[in-house]
Amino acid sequence: MTEGNFVDYVKMHVSSGNGGKGSAHLHREKYIAKGGPDGGDGGRGGHVIIRGNSNLWTLVHLKFKRHVKAGHGAHGSSGRSTGADGDDMYIDVPLGTVVRDSETEEILFEIIEDGEEKIVAEGGMGGRGNWHFKSSTNQTPRYAQPGIPLEERNITIELKVLADVGLVGFPNAGKSTLLSVLTSAKPKIADYEFTTLKPNLGIVEYRDYQSFVMADIPGIIEGAAEGKGLGYYFLRHIERNSILLFLIPADAKDIKEQYDILLDELRRYNPEMLDKDRLVAISKSDMLDDELKAELKSELDGTLPVDYLFISSVAQQGLQPLKDKLWQLLNN
Structure with missing residues (x-):
């Protein structure tokens, strides 16, 4: 899928x-x-319904759809004939979609299952015909109920990527390169910051035909939780990932400090994200010789509070142990 x-x-x-x-x-x-009276009821107005579709991965099919209208209910007629219901309108969305009221920013609901349906604008009920109102004292009512008016609202539809593993790191840490090596995804890769502007998804093939989904999230900068950089536009995609894989390059000035900054941004955005399993991958480790690697290892063993591995996407080093560790975390 192109960006x-x-x-x-x-x-x-x-x-x-x-x-x-x-x-x-x-x-x-x-x-x-x-x-005597024989007026029928009016038909129900059509609903606008949000429906989950597991075959969709993005909201691109809604990109230019700014207005959605359901059909009106038909009026009742003689012979107690009920008017036809208005046509419902369905909006198909990927799993992991959040629907908000644009005016209040209130979350109306989330769609997480295939075929799940939620009414976002309810059609008006049809009015009752005059035969409902006849009685012993009013045998010829010459009135009937009008139908209930339509409901309209402005909504915001947000997709939160559903993936097993989310890649977290600063810009140009090597996330897209790792995704391209582990999966068949073809993210944009270049030697400058913010090459990735949209999340990329890839399926990592594991042993015995098993697999899991990995998401490359645009790089985090300090202040992202306050909306700096790409801000909220990518942090929300990490919320649904089961495991957070922190990618920090081996040539970083202070690996522990970078990890702490990344973790703090996630905590400030949503403290619940710290409850997820975390793993650190030291990328670009092919630049380290055995002596430098041993020195860095002794330093990290005493300071880094989570498990870590040395990997190199370009040199294809440490990738199988990384997949083994991620699979273990996913199945625990």
């Missing part, structure tokens, strides 16, 4: 249908001069 086709944020206006009017018809036919 331009990854759409994870859409705003739209949705409108349900009006309920149909009830009929105030009075029965008339040959030899029956006063047959």
Whole structure:
């Protein structure tokens, strides 16, 4: 999937249908001069429904869909005939989609299962026909209920990527390179910061035809939790990952300090993210000889509070132990 086709944020206006009017018809036919009320009910207005679709990975199909309208209910008619219900409108979204009210920013619901349906704008009920209102004291009611008006609102649809492992790191830490080596994904790779502007997903093949999904998230900078850099536009994608894989290059000035900054940004954005399993991969370790690696290892053993591994995506070093460790964490 190309970067331009990854759409994870859409705003739209949705409108349900009006309920149909009830009929105030009075029965008339040959030899029956006063047959009494026989007006039917109005039909229900159409709903606007958000539906989960496991075959979708992005919101690109909604990119230019700014208005969604459901059908109106038909009016009731004679012979107690009920009007037809208005056509429902379905908006298919990928799993992991959050729907908000654009005005209040309130989360209305989340879609996490295939085929799951949630009504975002409810169609108006049809009005009752006049035959409902006849009684011993009012045998010829000449009135009926109007239908309930439509409901409309502005909504924001956000996608939070569903992946088993999320890559977390500063810009140009080697996340896209690692994803391209472990999976068949083809993210944009270049020697400058913020090469990745949208999340990339790839399937990592493991032993015995097993696999798991890895997501390359755009690089974090200090202040991302306050919206600096790409801010919220990528931090939300890490929320649903089961495991956070921190990628820190071997030539970093202070690996422990970089890890602490990354962890602090996640904590400030959402403290619950610290409950996830974490693993640190020291990337670009092919630049280290055995002596430097041993020295760095002795330093990290006393300071880094999580497990870590030395890897090199370019030299294909340490990748199988990394997959083994991630698989172990996923199945624990």
